[in-house]
Structure formats: structure tokens, C-alpha cells
Amino acid sequence: MSQEMLVDIRNLTIRFGRKVVVNDLSLQVAEGERIAIVGESGSGKTLTGLSLIGLLPEGGDVTGSVSIKIGREQTKAHDLLKLSERELRGIRGKDVAMIFQEPMTALNPLYTVGNQIMEAVQCHEPLLTQQECKSRAIALLTKTGIPQPEERFSYYPHQLSGGQRQRAMIAMALACKPRLLIADEPTTALDPSLRLQILDLLKELQEDAKADGGMAVILITHDLNIVRYFAQRVAVMHQGKLLECRSTEEVFDRPEHTYTESLVHSSPVRNVLPLVPIAPVLLKAQDICVDYPKAGSGFLSTGIKKFIRGLHFSDLFKREYESVVKNISLDLKQGETLGIIGESGSGKSTLAMALLDLLGQTGARTSGQVEVLGYSWAKMTSRERSQLRASFQVIFQDPFGSLSPRMTVGQIIGEGLALHQPTLSEDGRKARVIEVLKEVGLDRTAYNRYPHEFSGGQRQRIAIARALILKPQILVLDEPTSALDVTIQKQVLTLLSDLQHKYNMAYLLISHDLEVVHAMSHRIITLKKGKQINHVAL
Known part of the structure; x- marks a missing residue:
């Protein structure tokens, strides 16, 4: 890990009216470092990440400084809190990118996921051709583990599962190879095996970025298992304050604060009562079977192609379907x-x-029988x-x-x-x-x-x-x-x-x-x- 400082956060304070939600936070992030910010819901983790790229909700007031080395020379530090909205737009996605916590609300429902990834590339690399942008988007979808990426490229957000939407968000954030990636719960909707794949992917992309100065990752999460696996340092927040920031091994093995100790030792406890034998x-x-219409099927696409090939006129109105649930029975x-x-x-x-x-x-299209009560x-x-x-x-x-x-x-x-x-x-x-x-x-x-x-x-x-x-x-x-x-x-x-x-x-x-x-x-x-x-x- 390079010891050259990339981000220097000093005395960051965020207020909404009289309420202080982040209080005098200071934190440094080195080039190529992986640091996790953990803490309970409402502790200020996400707001800290949003403040770094000027995306605080309306009414938020931020003071302090956030210095980061950006631009071609990558030597001069800029205070992100003092940049204009126009200057920030040139930085977002290119130098600093963010994977948002809720992909369904972060993705535009009117555009396909492929077009949204392409837009991120075209915004900062206008010299690339349309085909080059598309090829990069499909490559990113492939890397993030989305099955049939060429087909999913044309899907709208609502046509993907929760985990697939999250992966599309990750692909979009990585499109322009940012120097700082802020990942807000990037693996929330993913199954355990895929979580490790995504974390390994981020590590791999960090290795690839070393030649360009390295990419640092700020991981905002509540999942301590992925923190232990991924992060090199851990910053613990509680009620807007930074309690401690040390190496991952030190935080997990020798927590200094009682709140950190409660986090480390929290795990679900099995509490299941036996069923009554005559329970109804x-x-x-x-x-139960469920088939979804495939993206691009219908009158203006596959139907016309079939008609041209000499099939019956009724084929114009047929849609192609993909089987999603197949003959599931349960009680x-x-x-x-x-x-x-x-x-x-x-x-x-x-x-x-x-x-x-x-x-x-x-x-x-659905079939099968469902009985409720x-x-x-x-x-x-x-x-x-x-x-x-x-x-x-x-x-x-x-x-x-x-x-x-x-x-x-x-x-x-x-x-x-x-x-x-x-x-x-x-x-x-x-x-x-x-x-x-x-x-x-x-x-x-x-x-x-x-x-x-x-x-x-x-x-x-x-x-x-x-x-x-x-x-x-x-x-x-x-x-x-x-x-x-x-x-x-x-x-x-x-x-x-x-x-x-x-x-x-x-x-x-x-x-x-x-x-x-x-x-x-x-x-x-x-x-x-x-x-x-x-x-x-x-």
C-alpha cells in the first residue's frame, strides 16, 4: 500500500438546522488504501460519504475541509468543499465515484442499465466512439458477475433482481477508473459468494490502478464479515463522532471503545420455538411458475424479424419470455x-x-395455485x-x-x-x-x-x-x-x-x-x- 496521502478530511461537521449529525470528524486515506467506516444506522456514515462529493440532502450545512489530490498532475490537493457545482460535476465519476446504498432509487428507471453505464463513460471520455463505450459497459457488467451481460445491457432497472441492480451500480461507478471509490453498502443485496467476488473485484481493480497512482476505497458498511475480509483500517462512528480508527486486526482483536466491542461481538441468536403439532x-x-417478458421482445423487435422471415402475421404480437420461477411448491x-x-x-x-x-x-405470466388462510x-x-x-x-x-x-x-x-x-x-x-x-x-x-x-x-x-x-x-x-x-x-x-x-x-x-x-x-x-x-x- 502506498503511503502517499490521497484524502485528508479535517474537522468535518455536518448540520441540518440545529442538529449536528457529523461532529468534528478528521480522517486520512492513503493512495491505494482500503478503509471501512462502520457504525450503527444514523451514525453519520453515509452522510460523510455524500459530503465528499457534494451530494448532501437539501438543508445540509457542511464545514471543515476535504483535501484530495485530483487532476492530471495528481500532486496539488483541492478542497472539495470549496469547489463550485460545475467543478464538482467534472470530478464525480472521474476522480471520485460512489456506489449508492439503494440501487433502485439511484438508477434512472427510464434508461437501460447499459445506457446509464455508457453515459458515465461518455461524460468524461468524449473521444471514445459509441461502440467503444458499449464494449466497456458490457465488459464491466461481465466483471461484476451479471449473467448474459450482452442481453442484460438492454434491460431496465426494474427487470433486474436486487443483486443485479447493485452490480450494475458498481459497474457504473468503476466505469472511469476513479482515484477514490466511496462504496456505501455495495454488497447489501448480494449473496455471500457474490459478495466475496465483488470484494475481490475491487481488490483486483486496485491492483490494475497502481500504475496510475492507485485507487483508494472507502467502504461504508454494517457487515463486519466483509470489513474483516476487505479493509486494511477501520473507522468506527457512533452518533456522528469518530470513536477510533486503527488497523482491522487491532479493532477486531483489541477494541478500545465499549461501543466497538459491542459491534464486534454482536451476532444473531437462534430463538425458534417448536411448532404445535396441529398447527394449521x-x-x-x-x-408456481413465473415468466418475465424478455427485454426488446414484442411488436417492434422480434415480432417484425419473425414476420420478415415469412412467419404468420400473428407473430408480430408475440412476446418472448424468460422463465424465472419454475414449479415451486411450498406450505x-x-x-x-x-x-x-x-x-x-x-x-x-x-x-x-x-x-x-x-x-x-x-x-x-404466472401459473399455479396459491391458497392464503x-x-x-x-x-x-x-x-x-x-x-x-x-x-x-x-x-x-x-x-x-x-x-x-x-x-x-x-x-x-x-x-x-x-x-x-x-x-x-x-x-x-x-x-x-x-x-x-x-x-x-x-x-x-x-x-x-x-x-x-x-x-x-x-x-x-x-x-x-x-x-x-x-x-x-x-x-x-x-x-x-x-x-x-x-x-x-x-x-x-x-x-x-x-x-x-x-x-x-x-x-x-x-x-x-x-x-x-x-x-x-x-x-x-x-x-x-x-x-x-x-x-x-x-
């Missing part, structure tokens, strides 16, 4: 947790959406389905994308009560919302605030509160702790276990975190390429 089946699925009993694991893109979330009957507007989705009216949904709730993988930015937290969580319990008074509804906020670790001040005012982990807790407030009998948990630090993760898992024991709920748990799945599940189903390959009782 609440959810039953038989031969879920009262009080039981069924874990679903598998690599990114294996069909886990799609299966859950099919069970919830939420694929109607996606263009997907003994009722078949296919035989119910829209009104009957709406009434049943109070008992069948979901916590989505991307909390920010599933929370309305125009509604307060109180309105978001209370919306279900207003719909399913219209006779409840406004004061009664507010009391219920505040009660469930406290259950997920948020105080009553969150009631009148908006989603953008919270950290990623706090937004995940809001999503959990929204699902829990109706006390459903079945709850789908799609990566429920992916955005949470280890201490809060442990609290949330304990909360979910306690609620399950109290209300005898059934959980369908989708996760990449094998420790989380093992801590909560009675049985585990493994998916690979849309097929069920394993079914194990714990």
Missing part, C-alpha cells in the same frame, strides 16, 4: 418461519411477489383479496423505494389502519403508530418526519413497522435486515421473534445472510435459477 397451514402454493404453518435462500437472480423475491399476487402490472387467490374477488391482505403483509427489499416521499412516517404506517380499520379514531390510530415505532426502535419524534430524513437502516425499521401494525398472520420478510447494522439487526430479529411468539405469526424469510436465516427458520428452501434444489428442516 396458513399459506400453500402448488407448482407455511402458523407460527413457522420458512427461510428461502439462493444466489442473486435465483427467483426468491419473484416467488414472494407471486405468492402475494403482486405481479399483475409487471407483464409477467384456506382461500384461493384465483377464486376471490378484488374486494375479498383487499380484505385478506390485512393478514398477509410484506417488508420489501428496498425500503426507500417502497416508502412514499410525500407522506410522513405517521401517515405511511397509519395508512393500513385507515384502510382496514376505518372506525378507529385519529387519536387511536396515532397511539398505535407511536407504539409500533417504539417496538422497532424509533421514538415518537419520527411520527411527523419524512422518509428522506432517515438513514437506510432507519427506513428499513419504518417499513417493518408499517407491516407489523396490522398484526398480520403471514409476513413476507424480503431481506428485512439487509440495511441494518449488527447491533440493530440483532434487536430487530429479537423483535420479530418475540412478535412471532406473541401473535403466532408465520414468516416467509428471504435473505442472503445465512446467520439470519439459521437464527429464525424452522425450515430452509434453496433456489437456483428458479428451481428448488434443496429443502432442509433445522
Whole structure:
């Protein structure tokens, strides 16, 4: 590792009104170094990263200095906090790039992922031809592990799985070989094997960049396993303050601060009660299949090609489909947790959406039978389905994308009560919302605030509160702790276990975190390429 200093952060302070969210932080990063910033949700990790490239949310006030060596000479340090917006636009992506925490909200839904990667290249390397930019984009998609990269190049963000969207974000950030890469939870939506691949990829790219002065990586994460594997130094933040910054080995083996010690020794604890032998089946699925339309298929593409080749006129209107879920059958009993694991893109979330009957507007073809509390989705009216949904709730993988930015937290969580319990008074509804906020670790001040005012982990807790407030009998948990630090993760898992024991709920748990799945599940189903390959009782 080169000892030449690349980034020098001095007395960084970030305020929103009177509230100080990052307090007098000083940190140095050397060329080619890998440093991790860890801490609980809301400790200021992400805001610190955003401040380095001038992307703080509206209302944020930042003081201090952030000096970085950029430009062709790479010898003169520039204070990023003093640069104009125009100057910052010339730096973002080229010298300093960021992998954002929530890819679905960071990617433009109106453009294909390939075009968005090409745009990053063209912005800073205008002399490259269109074909050269496309070739680089496909090469980056290949390197980041996206299957069939030439085909996925033409996909829109919503056509990719959560893990594939995250990999597309990584490819975009690496497009112009930045000197400083800020990676905010870059592996949150990835399965364990792919996490290691991405981290190894970042190391490999660092080696490739040595000839050009090296690329430093600031990794913002709550996953201590990848910190131990990837980082050379660890900076621990708590309530906006930097508690300690030492080598990875020292932080894990000899933590100085009691908070650091609590982080290092936090891990999920298995808390599963045995099922009642006569427990009824609440959810039953038989031969579930889901096919998605392929990108570019339909009237203006493959249909015309078929027609030109002499096929029937009706071929103009046919679409080609890709099988995502293939003949999956399962059942879920009262009080039981069924874990679903598998690599990114294996069909886990799609299966859950099919069970919830939420694929109607996606263009997907579905088949098979789903029974909820003994009722078949296919035989119910829209009104009957709406009434049943109070008992069948979901916590989505991307909390920010599933929370309305125009509604307060109180309105978001209370919306279900207003719909399913219209006779409840406004004061009664507010009391219920505040009660469930406290259950997920948020105080009553969150009631009148908006989603953008919270950290990623706090937004995940809001999503959990929204699902829990109706006390459903079945709850789908799609990566429920992916955005949470280890201490809060442990609290949330304990909360979910306690609620399950109290209300005898059934959980369908989708996760990449094998420790989380093992801590909560009675049985585990493994998916690979849309097929069920394993079914194990714990």
C-alpha cells in the first residue's frame, strides 16, 4: 500500500438546522488504501460519504475541509468543499465515484442499465466512439458477475433482481477508473459468494490502478464479515463522532471503545420455538411458475424479424419470455418461519411477489395455485383479496423505494389502519403508530418526519413497522435486515421473534445472510435459477 496521502478530511461537521449529525470528524486515506467506516444506522456514515462529493440532502450545512489530490498532475490537493457545482460535476465519476446504498432509487428507471453505464463513460471520455463505450459497459457488467451481460445491457432497472441492480451500480461507478471509490453498502443485496467476488473485484481493480497512482476505497458498511475480509483500517462512528480508527486486526482483536466491542461481538441468536403439532397451514402454493417478458421482445423487435422471415402475421404480437420461477411448491404453518435462500437472480423475491399476487402490472405470466388462510387467490374477488391482505403483509427489499416521499412516517404506517380499520379514531390510530415505532426502535419524534430524513437502516425499521401494525398472520420478510447494522439487526430479529411468539405469526424469510436465516427458520428452501434444489428442516 502506498503511503502517499490521497484524502485528508479535517474537522468535518455536518448540520441540518440545529442538529449536528457529523461532529468534528478528521480522517486520512492513503493512495491505494482500503478503509471501512462502520457504525450503527444514523451514525453519520453515509452522510460523510455524500459530503465528499457534494451530494448532501437539501438543508445540509457542511464545514471543515476535504483535501484530495485530483487532476492530471495528481500532486496539488483541492478542497472539495470549496469547489463550485460545475467543478464538482467534472470530478464525480472521474476522480471520485460512489456506489449508492439503494440501487433502485439511484438508477434512472427510464434508461437501460447499459445506457446509464455508457453515459458515465461518455461524460468524461468524449473521444471514445459509441461502440467503444458499449464494449466497456458490457465488459464491466461481465466483471461484476451479471449473467448474459450482452442481453442484460438492454434491460431496465426494474427487470433486474436486487443483486443485479447493485452490480450494475458498481459497474457504473468503476466505469472511469476513479482515484477514490466511496462504496456505501455495495454488497447489501448480494449473496455471500457474490459478495466475496465483488470484494475481490475491487481488490483486483486496485491492483490494475497502481500504475496510475492507485485507487483508494472507502467502504461504508454494517457487515463486519466483509470489513474483516476487505479493509486494511477501520473507522468506527457512533452518533456522528469518530470513536477510533486503527488497523482491522487491532479493532477486531483489541477494541478500545465499549461501543466497538459491542459491534464486534454482536451476532444473531437462534430463538425458534417448536411448532404445535396441529398447527394449521396458513399459506400453500402448488407448482408456481413465473415468466418475465424478455427485454426488446414484442411488436417492434422480434415480432417484425419473425414476420420478415415469412412467419404468420400473428407473430408480430408475440412476446418472448424468460422463465424465472419454475414449479415451486411450498406450505407455511402458523407460527413457522420458512427461510428461502439462493444466489442473486435465483427467483426468491419473484416467488414472494407471486405468492402475494403482486405481479399483475409487471407483464409477467404466472401459473399455479396459491391458497392464503384456506382461500384461493384465483377464486376471490378484488374486494375479498383487499380484505385478506390485512393478514398477509410484506417488508420489501428496498425500503426507500417502497416508502412514499410525500407522506410522513405517521401517515405511511397509519395508512393500513385507515384502510382496514376505518372506525378507529385519529387519536387511536396515532397511539398505535407511536407504539409500533417504539417496538422497532424509533421514538415518537419520527411520527411527523419524512422518509428522506432517515438513514437506510432507519427506513428499513419504518417499513417493518408499517407491516407489523396490522398484526398480520403471514409476513413476507424480503431481506428485512439487509440495511441494518449488527447491533440493530440483532434487536430487530429479537423483535420479530418475540412478535412471532406473541401473535403466532408465520414468516416467509428471504435473505442472503445465512446467520439470519439459521437464527429464525424452522425450515430452509434453496433456489437456483428458479428451481428448488434443496429443502432442509433445522
